[in-house]
Amino acid sequence: MVIFLWLIVVVVFIVTLTVKFNLHPFLALLFGAILMGFLARLEVAILVGSLADGFGSTLRSIGIVIAAGAIIGEYLDRSGGARVLANKILDVVGEKNSPISMGITGYIVSIPVFCDSGFIVLSSLNKAIAKRANIPLAVLAIALASGLYATHVFVPPTPGPLAAAATLGADVGWVLILGLIVSIPVMAVSLVWAMKYCKRFDIQFEIKDTSTSSIVKPPAFWMAIVPILIPIVLIALKSIAELPAAPFGDEFLLSMLKFTGDPIIALLIGVCFAFLMVGRGEKKIQNKWLEEALKKAGLIILITGAGGAFGSVLRETDLGEFAAGFAEIGGLGILIPFLIAAFLKTAQGSSTVAIITAAAITAPLLAPLGLDSVFGKALTVLSVGAGALTVSHVNDSYFWVVAKFSEMDTPTALKTHTVATLIMGITGLITLQLMVWILL
Numbered sequence: 001m002v003i004f005l006w007l008i009v010v011v012v013f014i015v016t017l018t019v020k021f022n023l024h025p026f027l028a029l030l031f032g033a034i035l036m037g038f039l040a041r042l043e044v045a046i047l048v049g050s051l052a053d054g055f056g057s058t059l060r061s062i063g064i065v066i067a068a069g070a071i072i073g074e075y076l077d078r079s080g081g082a083r084v085l086a087n088k089i090l091d092v093v094g095e096k097n098s099p100i101s102m103g104i105t106g107y108i109v110s111i112p113v114f115c116d117s118g119f120i121v122l123s124s125l126n127k128a129i130a131k132r133a134n135i136p137l138a139v140l141a142i143a144l145a146s147g148l149y150a151t152h153v154f155v156p157p158t159p160g161p162l163a164a165a166a167t168l169g170a171d172v173g174w175v176l177i178l179g180l181i182v183s184i185p186v187m188a189v190s191l192v193w194a195m196k197y198c199k200r201f202d203i204q205f206e207i208k209d210t211s212t213s214s215i216v217k218p219p220a221f222w223m224a225i226v227p228i229l230i231p232i233v234l235i236a237l238k239s240i241a242e243l244p245a246a247p248f249g250d251e252f253l254l255s256m257l258k259f260t261g262d263p264i265i266a267l268l269i270g271v272c273f274a275f276l277m278v279g280r281g282e283k284k285i286q287n288k289w290l291e292e293a294l295k296k297a298g299l300i301i302l303i304t305g306a307g308g309a310f311g312s313v314l315r316e317t318d319l320g321e322f323a324a325g326f327a328e329i330g331g332l333g334i335l336i337p338f339l340i341a342a343f344l345k346t347a348q349g350s351s352t353v354a355i356i357t358a359a360a361i362t363a364p365l366l367a368p369l370g371l372d373s374v375f376g377k378a379l380t381v382l383s384v385g386a387g388a389l390t391v392s393h394v395n396d397s398y399f400w401v402v403a404k405f406s407e408m409d410t411p412t413a414l415k416t417h418t419v420a421t422l423i424m425g426i427t428g429l430i431t432l433q434l435m436v437w438i439l440l
Contacts, residue, residue, distance in 0.1 A: 054312025106147025146190030173239025311360030341387025390425025
């Protein structure tokens with residue numbers, strides 16, 4: 001119990017550093033790890049060693065993957081590929097169902113693209129559809145924002161779920177497969193919320209072209225979708241191939257699927273396809289996009305490494321003994337990572353930081369909570385993701401992106417977007433609890 005109280009002190013310390021003193025999460029997590037080591041009275045050699053080992057082992061498994069995912073996302077954003085996907089889906093689904101179209105577009109785009117960037121890129125299209133189809137902008141804004149958010153917290157290669165999988169030792173393939181399953185009802189309830197409730201808000205707006213993609217010719221639909229789908233399919237096939245039933249045999253094909261389905265190889269293959277979105281005569285543009293992608297990836301990689309260091313220190317404490325009591329409460333252990341992530345998300349705003357920090361805290365609790373199996377680890381990653389949905393409000397940069405680019409005032413954004421994220425998070429938790437009872 002004393003260790004648990006110290007953990008609360010350390011979490012409050014980290015939140016205070018990031019929110020009140022505006023310290024970067026990378027340093028806040030490292031300082032929190034050191035403070036936890038001292039409060040738990042760890043030996044200096046053990047504390048310093050666990051910091052270095054946790055940081056290094058996390059980056060070894062996830063660093064290249066995050067960088068490759070960032071490159072794919074940057075190319076999809078800058079080339080106009082996101083808008084190409086949106087227009088194609090709109091053509092198929094139809095203007096009358098444009099809230100569903102924008103939700104599906106956000107769902108697909110946010111797998112490699114940060115949800116903030118995805119919303120900014122597609123916001124002008126949202127407004128054009130609202131004018132043309134005479135649909136309230138608030139409906140389309142929440143549909144798009146929720147679709148982007150659903151995969152942002154559940155589906156690799158988005159950095160948050162990838163980092164959590166690395167910290168918790170979860171199989172990325174199963175996180176991806178189960179994440180796609182969980183994210184569907186989560187997005188569905190948000191679409192119902194958008195279409196049934198948000199239509200009452202009348203937002204006056206003017207159409208301005210906010211596209212950042214006019215400097216190059218937009219890619220064809222297949223060029224835009226392939227860099228997203230190929231890594232997902234390869235990673236999923238690897239996990240299926242490794243099932244005890246060996247559905248693809250146990251020789252050459254299995255070896256090939258293991259190689260191409262490794263997240264590093266799968267994402268690098270996706271990067272190669274992303275290069276096709278830029279013409280041969282646009283080398284300078286391509287180099288600039290690569291640099292921007294790697295800058296964004298570098299920050300996430302550092303935060304992820306710091307989260308790994310924090311988790312490594314926690315493993316050296318007796319925190320697991322406190323959590324052991326939850327393992328026997330009807331399989332409700334999945335609630336613990338959800339609550340930790342929800343507290344962190346609500347307190348400091350960033351979903352990615354909440355996911356990484358909550359995963360680090362949860363890592364030493366997997367065995368006591370009865371979640372140390374293959375499916376248990378994957379579901380824990382998704383539980384952390386569901387918590388990191390709950391809730392987006394005024395301390396979250398994504399809240400302001402949705403509000404600003406949809407021309408909502410703060411009360412309207414709170415009544416629409418914030419409540420939507422609360423409903424999505426609770427739906428995710430309920431879905432995951434049902435999966436725990438089925439799979440574990």
